[in-house]
Amino acid sequence: MTPEAKPPQAIAGAPEQVSQERREFLKQCAAAAPLLLATIAVAEGVAAGAEEPNYKPEEHYYGMGISVNKCIGCGRCVDACKTENNVPREPFYFRTWVERYVITTDGQTVVTSPNGGIEGFPSTVSEKGILRTFFVPKLCNHCANPPCVQVCPVGATFLTRDGVVLVDKDYCIGCRYCIQACPYGARFLNPVTRTAEKCTFCYHRVVQGKVPACVEVCPTGARVFGDVTARSSPLARFVRFNEIQVLKPQLNTEPKVYYANLDGEVR
Amino acid sequence: MPQQVNRLVVVFLILGGSLTVARHYMVPKTFGALGHYRAAAIDANASKPEVYAGHEACALCHPDIAKVHDEARHRSVACEVCHGAQAAHVESPADHKPPAPRQRGFCPLCHGYDPSRPTGFPQIDPVSHNPGRPCITCHNPHAPVPPHTPQECSACHGEIARTKALSKHTTVPCTTCHHVEETHKINPLLSTPTKPQTREFCGQCHAQGAKGAPDVARVDLSTHGERYVCWQCHYAHFPEVP
Numbered sequence: 001m002t003p004e005a006k007p008p009q010a011i012a013g014a015p016e017q018v019s020q021e022r023r024e025f026l027k028q029c030a031a032a033a034p035l036l037l038a039t040i041a042v043a044e045g046v047a048a049g050a051e052e053p054n055y056k057p058e059e060h061y062y063g064m065g066i067s068v069n070k071c072i073g074c075g076r077c078v079d080a081c082k083t084e085n086n087v088p089r090e091p092f093y094f095r096t097w098v099e100r101y102v103i104t105t106d107g108q109t110v111v112t113s114p115n116g117g118i119e120g121f122p123s124t125v126s127e128k129g130i131l132r133t134f135f136v137p138k139l140c141n142h143c144a145n146p147p148c149v150q151v152c153p154v155g156a157t158f159l160t161r162d163g164v165v166l167v168d169k170d171y172c173i174g175c176r177y178c179i180q181a182c183p184y185g186a187r188f189l190n191p192v193t194r195t196a197e198k199c200t201f202c203y204h205r206v207v208q209g210k211v212p213a214c215v216e217v218c219p220t221g222a223r224v225f226g227d228v229t230a231r232s233s234p235l236a237r238f239v240r241f242n243e244i245q246v247l248k249p250q251l252n253t254e255p256k257v258y259y260a261n262l263d264g265e266v267r
Numbered sequence: 268m269p270q271q272v273n274r275l276v277v278v279f280l281i282l283g284g285s286l287t288v289a290r291h292y293m294v295p296k297t298f299g300a301l302g303h304y305r306a307a308a309i310d311a312n313a314s315k316p317e318v319y320a321g322h323e324a325c326a327l328c329h330p331d332i333a334k335v336h337d338e339a340r341h342r343s344v345a346c347e348v349c350h351g352a353q354a355a356h357v358e359s360p361a362d363h364k365p366p367a368p369r370q371r372g373f374c375p376l377c378h379g380y381d382p383s384r385p386t387g388f389p390q391i392d393p394v395s396h397n398p399g400r401p402c403i404t405c406h407n408p409h410a411p412v413p414p415h416t417p418q419e420c421s422a423c424h425g426e427i428a429r430t431k432a433l434s435k436h437t438t439v440p441c442t443t444c445h446h447v448e449e450t451h452k453i454n455p456l457l458s459t460p461t462k463p464q465t466r467e468f469c470g471q472c473h474a475q476g477a478k479g480a481p482d483v484a485r486v487d488l489s490t491h492g493e494r495y496v497c498w499q500c501h502y503a504h505f506p507e508v509p
Contacts, residue, residue, distance in 0.1 A: 074377045084318045133383040158304035167310030204315040219344040
């Protein structure tokens with residue numbers, strides 16, 4: 001053995017005690033690892049078991065149909081939505097709202113939505129010079145390709161397997177990116193929780209087999225809710241018997257709110 | 268392997284291990300189970316209490332009203348449209364009594380005249396329609412019908428009546444151009460009024476040689492718009508010359 005090879009041996013030999021402790025520590029770590037993995041597995045198993053027993057999300061894919069020529073602008077849907085979902089009553093916080101379009105003979109398009117239409121529409125518009133006028137209910141379009149989900153930095157908004165865009169309000173950091181990203185203006189920041197909020201298709205009702213509150217109260221049947229993919233659902237029938245348009249199709253967001261008899265002026 | 272490398276490996280193992288442990292505690296339990304989100308948030312969204320019970324729940328205890336309602340014109344109007352959200356009433360009927368809107372202001376939310384409403388939807392002018400009397404004195408809200416068979420077309424077709432009143436056709440009664448069966452007044456969809464089917468019908472007043480006042484517009488039917496019935500171009504309730 002050459003003299004150059006000696007020093008490492010001497011160094012390794014000196015802190016014999018330390019080396020022993022390290023070995024012990026690593027052994028303990030190795031022993032603890034399976035325990036840790038087991039804990040993770042159990043925790044995930046518990047969370048997965050918390051889903052509704054009878055509801056199978058993969059069997060559904062929800063959408064809504066809106067007949068513009070049936071809407072009477074009574075605003076019952078806006079009121080029902082706020083009641084069902086505990087949305088702040090002040091103006092500017094809406095999960096759904098109704099707009100009145102007035103297209104005048106001189107080519108102007110005037111869109112109004114006083115307090116979202118929750119108290120109806122005061123009929124102060126002069127009838128003179130109106131070419132066309134109608135109401136358009138609006139809400140989150142539950143896009144199949146949602147821009148709001150793309151921009152969320154923390155994964156607090158997502159598209160579920162049954163085609164509903166939801167917000168995780170316990171995980172949302174309130175950065176408002178999604179509000180900026182939504183091309184339909186369907187989101188707002190809840191002033192109480194300081195988290196983003198939007199239409200959920202009344203997900204808590206839907207999993208019970210009920211329809212969203214706005215569909216429940218619509219007196220003229222202007223709103224239709226159901227499975228997009230099902231052969232027989234109220235929505236499938238609606239899509240089959242109407243000429244369907246969606247809002248802002250050029251954005252490729254693939255909305256799942258389908259409008260029948262939609263005027264070309266509606267944006 | 269040289270000892271320095273061994274030590275580096277140990278350091279990296281410890282770093283990696285602590286990262287794994289930290290990630291385990293900092294990333295929510297169900298994050299990533301179904302996608303880039305917390306799967307538990309679906310349950311959180313699904314577990315909210317319902318406020319609207321749904322009209323099926325109402326019919327369970329009030330079958331008599333439901334039977335009347337489901338056969339009447341208001342069958343598409345769910346109970347909770349007028350009576351408010353009543354999941355609490357379904358839970359404990361004695362503690363939560365549903366309100367019934369009896370005041371005059373409520374019904375015009377749907378039935379007040381508004382030009383933006385679809386044509387044919389029953390609308391009244393709340394100012395001129397029996398002012399001061401609550402709607403329910405004449406109309407049963409569960410099975411609403413006009414208390415008398417309407418005599419005037421304007422009772423239902425207010426939008427057209429208002430437009431016509433401002434037009435040159437204001438003195439022409441509806442029945443001059445439309446033949447209306449008596450059954451239309453009781454069940455509107457059973458028989459719909461007719462429209463003029465020939466150009467000669469309008470020609471009775473508007474052809475070159477027609478009798479009548481000299482200021483009525485006249486055209487030569489043989490050369491004017493020969494392929495069309497007049498109302499396909501001219502809106503007869505508000506005739507304008509393009």
